[in-house]
Amino acid sequence: MLSYALKRLLLMIPTLLGVLTVVFIIIQFVPGGPVDQLVAEMRAGATGEGARSGSAGRRDLDAKQIEEIKKLYGFDKPPLTRYFEMLGNFARFDLGRSFMHNKDVWQLIKEKLPVSISLGLWAFLLTYLISIPLGVAKAVREGSRFDTSTTLLVLTGFALPGFALGVMLIVLFAGGTFLDWFPLRGLTSDNWATLSWPARIGDYLWHLVLPLICYAIGSFAVVTILTKNTFVEEIRKQYVLVARAKGLSERRVLYKHVFRNALIPIVTGFPAAFIAAFFAGSLLIETLFSLDGLGLLGYESIVRRDYPVVLGSLYFFTLLGLVVKLIGDLLYVVVDPRVQFGAVAK
Numbered sequence: 036m037l038s039y040a041l042k043r044l045l046l047m048i049p050t051l052l053g054v055l056t057v058v059f060i061i062i063q064f065v066p067g068g069p070v071d072q073l074v075a076e077m078r079a080g081a082t083g084e085g086a087r088s089g090s091a092g093r094r095d096l097d098a099k100q101i102e103e104i105k106k107l108y109g110f111d112k113p114p115l116t117r118y119f120e121m122l123g124n125f126a127r128f129d130l131g132r133s134f135m136h137n138k139d140v141w142q143l144i145k146e147k148l149p150v151s152i153s154l155g156l157w158a159f160l161l162t163y164l165i166s167i168p169l170g171v172a173k174a175v176r177e178g179s180r181f182d183t184s185t186t187l188l189v190l191t192g193f194a195l196p197g198f199a200l201g202v203m204l205i206v207l208f209a210g211g212t213f214l215d216w217f218p219l220r221g222l223t224s225d226n227w228a229t230l231s232w233p234a235r236i237g238d239y240l241w242h243l244v245l246p247l248i249c250y251a252i253g254s255f256a257v258v259t260i261l262t263k264n265t266f267v268e269e270i271r272k273q274y275v276l277v278a279r280a281k282g283l284s285e286r287r288v289l290y291k292h293v294f295r296n297a298l299i300p301i302v303t304g305f306p307a308a309f310i311a312a313f314f315a316g317s318l319l320i321e322t323l324f325s326l327d328g329l330g331l332l333g334y335e336s337i338v339r340r341d342y343p344v345v346l347g348s349l350y351f352f353t354l355l356g357l358v359v360k361l362i363g364d365l366l367y368v369v370v371d372p373r374v375q376f377g378a379v380a381k
Contacts, residue, residue, distance in 0.1 A: 051357070055125070067340060070108055072340060130351065135339045136341075141347070150327060150329075157247050162255060167258065169259050170261070193255070198249070198317070204245045204248065217241065221242060246320055246323075265300055275288060318331055333345075336348070
């Protein structure tokens with residue numbers, strides 16, 4: 036296992052280089068970079084000042100000023116030089132500085148993480164705590180009315196877009212046309228700091244209800260159907276028939292013999308699902324409920340051509356995803372000791 040882990044760690048290097056190289060090359064051909072945007076804003080400001088002062092026409096920025104702006108953003112250097120400088124900085128885990136926010140990219144990510152962690156952690160827990168027992172119950176009652184109705188229910192939630200559900204919930208329960216039961220903005224009230232700790236927890240959970248429903252509704256179907264199918268497949272295997280023939284109770288057969296084997300694909304997917312829930316921010320849901328998270332940061336950085344944020348966050352999330360994928364693979368050995376990576380690698 037150790038040699039397999041070392042090989043996977045070494046393979047992360049070309050994977051990271053490939054992702055960063057492709058995105059860096061694409062960025063070079065995208066029109067309207069940060070220099071162009073700042074020049075346009077300065078020219079628009081000069082136009083407004085000229086109109087207010089009554090001057091005839093506007094004076095374009097001269098070439099010297101444009102060169103100073105390029106130097107400020109580091110675009111006075113050739114692309115190849117900037118590429119290798121970026122790789123050197125990333126090797127030291129220096130993600131650069133945002134053009135738009137004038138802050139370190141890592142600092143920006145840490146500022147946006149609380150919102151994404153709040154939504155991701157609770158969505159992950161809610162999804163697995165509901166979907167796994169529901170999937171087991173569906174497998175045991177396969178073909179029953181309960182199985183059919185719950186399948187229809189979770190598939191309806193999967194087909195319903197989160198942002199569309201968010202609009203509906205706001206209209207119904209957040210001061211829209213009907214009821215005003217839930218708050219609409221942020222994850223805490225304005226007076227949160229003055230509340231007692233029990234009141235703070237209640238206020239936080241109350242703000243979380245509607246965005247969490249929208250965030251998690253689409254995940255129930257995937258985990259529930261996966262759990263059901265894996266349990267049904269295991270229940271039909273020969274060793275289950277042998278266990279039943281020995282006179283073991285249905286509960287003992289299910290939870291001692293079937294449960295561990297059926298949970299292998301689910302448990303090994305825990306790390307990836309856990310991290311994905313944290314960092315797969317939804318722009319539309321964050322916008323609907325005025326949540327300043329990673330989804331909104333990513334959208335704004337792309338629109339404003341904030342390349343350090345785009346490349347820095349991409350590097351961080353890609354590296355994190357590769358590590359989590361490795362952890363998920365190694366969990367196969369923990370859950371099922373019969374797995375031998377050495378045999379696969381040959």
